[in-house]
Amino acid sequence: MTDVRLLDTLSGETRPLVPLDGETVRIYSCGPTVYGPAHIGNFRSFLFADLLVRYLRWRGYQVRWVMNITDIDDKIIKGANAAGVSTRELGDRYLAGFLEDAETLRMTRPDVLPRATEHIEPIVGLIETLIERGHAYRTDDGSIFFRIASWPSYGRLARLDPDQMRVGERVEADEYAKDDVRDFALWKGAKPGEPSWSTSIGVGRPGWHIECSAMSM
Numbered sequence: 702m703t704d705v706r707l708l709d710t711l712s713g714e715t716r717p718l719v720p721l722d723g724e725t726v727r728i729y730s731c732g733p734t735v736y737g738p739a740h741i742g743n744f745r746s747f748l749f750a751d752l753l754v755r756y757l758r759w760r761g762y763q764v765r766w767v768m769n770i771t772d773i774d775d776k777i778i779k780g781a782n783a784a785g786v787s788t789r790e791l792g793d794r795y796l797a798g799f800l801e802d803a804e805t806l807r808m809t810r811p812d813v814l815p816r817a818t819e820h821i822e823p824i825v826g827l828i829e830t831l832i833e834r835g836h837a838y839r840t841d842d843g844s845i846f847f848r849i850a851s852w853p854s855y856g857r858l859a860r861l862d863p864d865q866m867r868v869g870e871r872v873e874a875d876e877y878a879k880d881d882v883r884d885f886a887l888w889k890g891a892k893p894g895e896p897s898w899s900t901s902i903g904v905g906r907p908g909w910h911i912e913c914s915a916m917s918m
Contacts, residue, residue, distance in 0.1 A: 704717050704718070705717070705718040705757065705760055705762070706718065710858055711857065711858065718757075718762075720762070720763075724763055725762075725763040725764065725765050726757055726762045726763065726764045726765070727764075727765050727767070728750065728753065728754060728757075728764060728765070728766045728767070729767045729768075729769075729913070729916075729917040730746070730747070730750035730766070730767075730768050730811075731746065731768070731769060731913065732747070732768040732769045732770050732771070732811075732814065733747075733770065733771070733795070733796070733799050734771040734774055734776065734777065734909075735770060735771065735772055735777065735791070735792040735793075735794075735795040735796045735799065736774070736776040736777040736779075736780045736791065736792075736795065737776075737780065737795060738795065738798055738799075738802075739795075739798075739799050739802060744802070744803075744806060744808075747768070747803065747808060748806065748808060750766070750768065751808045751809045754766045754809060755809060765812050765813075766809070766811045766812050766813075767811060767812065767813040767814075767815065767916070767917065768811040768813075768814060769814075769815055769816075769817065769912065769913055769916045769917075770792075770796060770814055770815065770816045770817070771817050771909055771912060772788070772789070772792035772796070772816045772817055772818050773788060773792075773817050773818050773896060773906055773907065774909050777791060777792060778895055778896065782894065788896050789818075792816075815916045817907065817909075817912040817916065820912070820915045820916050821898050821900065821907065822900075823915040823916075823918065824907045824911055824912060824914075824915040825888075825900045825901060825902050826915075827911060827914055827915055828845055828887050828888055828902055828911060829901065829902060831847065831887065832845065832902075835848070835851055836848055836851045836852060837887055838880065839903075840879065840890075842890040843888075843890025843891065843903045843904065843905055844886055844888060844889050844890040844905065845886070845887045845888040845902065845903075846879050846880070846884040846885060846886055846887060847884055847885055847886075847887050847910065848880060848881070848884055849881060849883050849884055849885075850880075850881060885908065885910050886908035886910065887907070887908050887910060887911045888902060888903070888905050888906070888907060888908060888911070889905050889906050889907075889908055890903065890904070890905045891903075891904040891905045891906070
């Protein structure tokens with residue numbers, strides 16, 4: 702095995718790649734949201750992760766690659782209702798298609814493919830911790846939001862200025878009574894006709910922002 706150097710995003714400096722446990726490089730990458738077929742643009746990010754994994758293994762590193770499956774979100778619920786099937790059935794259908802397409806493209810199969818709906822307990826645990834530490838708050842409908850103002854370094858990794866963030870796809874301007882329009886949903890209170898889980902933080906479902914945090918851990 703020969704040393705690989707990586708770019709430290711925060712400092713802008715390069716340094717040797719050293720696995721946290723001294724043996725295995727652990728990689729977590731975003732997988733598909735299974736509400737429809739993955740298109741070639743989606744596969745660009747999946748294949749980039751595959752290329753990184755292949756390269757590190759070629760250089761002699763042990764690698765454990767985890768790629769999540771987002772199987773609950775607004776688009777999945779909308780698609781399942783339109784098709785007259787459960788969100789699980791819809792998700793299974795498009796996950797099977799994704800895996801078939803990935804095989805056609807000769808993409809390496811990730812070591813673990815965790816599903817968001819199978820990690821509700823750790824998701825709830827993380828949200829409870831954020832509430833206890835003052836980083837999250839409840840709204841009247843039972844939803845829970847992350848309070849961006851509580852974390853001064855928010856956006857630093859991506860070199861974003863929170864004060865300049867615009868409302869859009871990633872910062873949703875919705876009907877919730879949020880403290881700040883930039884705050885995002887960690888937990889969405891239950892609504893009629895939507896899947897929900899009864900938990901210690903209430904009845905509802907996770908927002909996609911918190912799902913990867915739980916699954917990556």
